Amino acid sequence: MNKRFYYYSGPVYYFEKCVIEKWIGKTEAVSEKQAKNNLAYKVKKELGLNPNTVVTLPGKLEAAN
Numbered sequence: 001m002n003k004r005f006y007y008y009s010g011p012v013y014y015f016e017k018c019v020i021e022k023w024i025g026k027t028e029a030v031s032e033k034q035a036k037n038n039l040a041y042k043v044k045k046e047l048g049l050n051p052n053t054v055v056t057l058p059g060k061l062e063a064a065n
Contacts, residue, residue, distance in 0.1 A: 003028045006035035010059020012043050019047070023057075032061055 005028050012020040025042050029035035040055050049055070 001030040003030050004035075005064040006032065006039070007062045007064065008036075008039050008057055008059060009062075010057065013056040013058065014047075014049070014053070016056075032063070035061055 005026060007024075007026045009022060009024045011018050012023045020043070023043055025039045027035050027038040027042065029038055036057060039057055039061075041051060043055055043057070044051055044053055047055075
């Protein structure tokens with residue numbers, strides 16, 4: 001499968017509390033679902049959270065060709 005670049009710009013929620021109002025991230029993935037997982041992992045690393053922690057990225061992903 002071909003990978004595409006995905007961009008996210010929006011809030012990050014941790015336990016239903018907004019911890020970042022506007023976080024910007026990008027990743028390369030084969031699907032939007034995988035891209036969202038990749039971005040969630042990146043934000044967890046930035047915040048120093050355990051990889052098993054649940055964070056929510058409620059904004060929309062932008063796919064680039």
